[in-house]
Amino acid sequence: MLHLHQRLLAYPGGPVPIGQDLIALLHDLIARLAPAVTAPTLLPIYDLPEWEEPEERERPDTLLLMTWLLADDAFCGLTLYSDEVVALLASSNALMDTTHPNLNDEDQREELIRLTLSGLRLKPQNETDQQAQDRLLMVSSSERARVVAASRAAEERAESIRKALAEKRAREAADKYTRE
Numbered sequence: 001m002l003h004l005h006q007r008l009l010a011y012p013g014g015p016v017p018i019g020q021d022l023i024a025l026l027h028d029l030i031a032r033l034a035p036a037v038t039a040p041t042l043l044p045i046y047d048l049p050e051w052e053e054p055e056e057r058e059r060p061d062t063l064l065l066m067t068w069l070l071a072d073d074a075f076c077g078l079t080l081y082s083d084e085v086v087a088l089l090a091s092s093n094a095l096m097d098t099t100h101p102n103l104n105d106e107d108q109r110e111e112l113i114r115l116t117l118s119g120l121r122l123k124p125q126n127e128t129d130q131q132a133q134d135r136l137l138m139v140s141s142s143e144r145a146r147v148v149a150a151s152r153a154a155e156e157r158a159e160s161i162r163k164a165l166a167e168k169r170a171r172e173a174a175d176k177y178t179r180e
Contacts, residue, residue: 001124004113007072008065008103016064022048026089029067033075034082041082044090059100063092066116080120088119095119111139 017025026045030037048063060068066089093099095115101108114136117123123132 001110001113003074004069004072005106005109007069008109008112011060011065011068011103013060016060025067029071030082030085030089033070033078033080033085037082037086041086044086048090061093061099062096062101062112063089065101065103065112066092069113069116075120078120078122084120088116091119107139111136114139 016022023045026048027042030042030045070085092115096108096111098108101112103109114124114132118132118136123129124135127135
């Protein structure tokens with residue numbers, strides 16, 4: 001796991017590949033990781049969105065960081081399935097709460113690594129499946145955002161119930177007062 005953190009910290013930076021350059025890079029990576037890949041399996045990578053803003057081209061997004069991570073020798077020689085690799089890369093920018101992870105943030109690096117491993121049905125060495133899943137949930141920014149949203153919704157429901165009860169008590173008190 002430490003090696004993968006170091007790998008992300010060593011991301012070379014500079015302008016990011018776009019368009020056909022990005023497609024070629026992804027195609028080569030997938031063919032390296034899963035040599036039995038077929039042309040129909042690769043179709044989702046042709047549907048990846050283009051960057052529109054010039055400043056976004058200067059910052060790597062989740063897709064490029066996962067591509068950089070998967071290009072590490074640690075993934076060579078593993079039995080990886082091309083459809084899983086393609087699905088992971090095609091959905092990469094939707095997996096995290098942020099499209100451009102901060103590589104200086106250890107939690108975001110760990111989340112990216114764990115999402116990559118989980119997407120390929122791998123887990124860190126010396127961890128059980130349950131430990132790996134628990135740790136992924138612990139560092140997951142999208143899970144954290146979901147919990148915060150659920151908490152906010154629960155608090156709003158509780159507040160509306162409190163208001164409704166207060167209004168009901170006020171009506172009952174007014175009814176009681178008018179009867180007396």
